[in-house]
Amino acid sequence: MDRAEFREQLLEIMEAKEHWAWPMFTSGGVARSALHVHFEQEYATYVRDFPVFVGWAYVQCPIPAVRRELAENLYEEETGGLVAGRPHPELFLEYPRGLGMDMSRFDHIQLLPGATRYRAALDRLVQQSGWQVAASVTTIFIEGTQYDRGELDRDAPRRPAPPLEEHPLVVHYGLSVDHLALTRAHRQVEGEHRRAAWHVVLDHVGADARPRVTAAMREALDMWQLYRDDVAHACGLQRP
Ligand SMILES: [Fe+2]
Known part of the structure; x- marks a missing residue:
């Protein structure tokens, strides 16, 4: 698989990172009383431990230039020391806190079955599959969106960024809007982060590792879809 084919396969995987229930989450279609399920499951599947995922990629990577990118990402996510001012997992909790949710729930989250399987897949992919898979799954799949092509190609649609209001x-x-600190911080670093992530993966993952990376990304996508199905059902949503 050459670099161009690798890039295209990864972009197609990211373009499939959309879920039938998401428009209901963004249009007020989820009951306020059920919304905590979404925040809890997101927090426990990847938000809380995202800096550690990046750390797993870091410790497995023999390439100093890649480690430097990962170290910067890890530092910002874990401390907010470059941009956000506070650790990103803590800033995430400002959403449920601002909505008046019972924050003690976040100390003992029970993962839904699909969330347990998604998290188990992420743990295996970041810890036991080499730096190429770990870096791709964390910085491209988890951090990225269906609009990642727009970060690389001038002509592709970019991720919409409407005013915070x-x-x-x-x-x-x-x-x-005071509780959207994480959204604000991500908007500041996002473009830069997305391009750095793609640069690392496309320029440093060798041809021998590319099939493993695309297979891992497809697995992450499949597990994510099933995870989001479970969250949607737990929020009382039915597939249209
Ligand atoms: Fe972040």
Whole structure:
């Protein structure tokens, strides 16, 4: 698999990272009383431990230039020391806190079955599959969106970034924009982070590792879909 084919396969995987229930989450279609399920499951599957996932990629990687990119990402995620001012997992909790949720729930989250399987797959992919898979799954799949092509190609649609006052949590659930600190921080670093992540994977993952990386990314996508199905059902949503 050459670099161009590798790039295209990864971009197609990212373009498939969309879920039938998401428009219901962003249009107020989820009952306020069920919304905590979404935040809890997101927090425990990847948000809380995202800096550690990046760390797994870091310790397995023999290439100093890649380690430096990963170290910078790890530092910002774990401390907020470059941009956000606070650890990103802590800033994530500002969403449920701002919505008045019972924050003690986040100390003992029970993962849904699909969430347990997604998390187990992520742990295996980041810990036991080499730095190429670990870096791709964390910095491309988990951090990325269906709009990643827009970060690389000038002509592709970019990720929409409406004013914070129009954020779905503000419009439909009355969240104060003060609690969107993580959204604000991500907007500041996102473009840079997305391009750095793609640069690392496309320029440093050798031809021998590319099939393993695309297989791991497809597995992550499949497990993510099943995970999001479980969250949607637990929030009372049915597939249209
Ligand atoms: Fe982050």
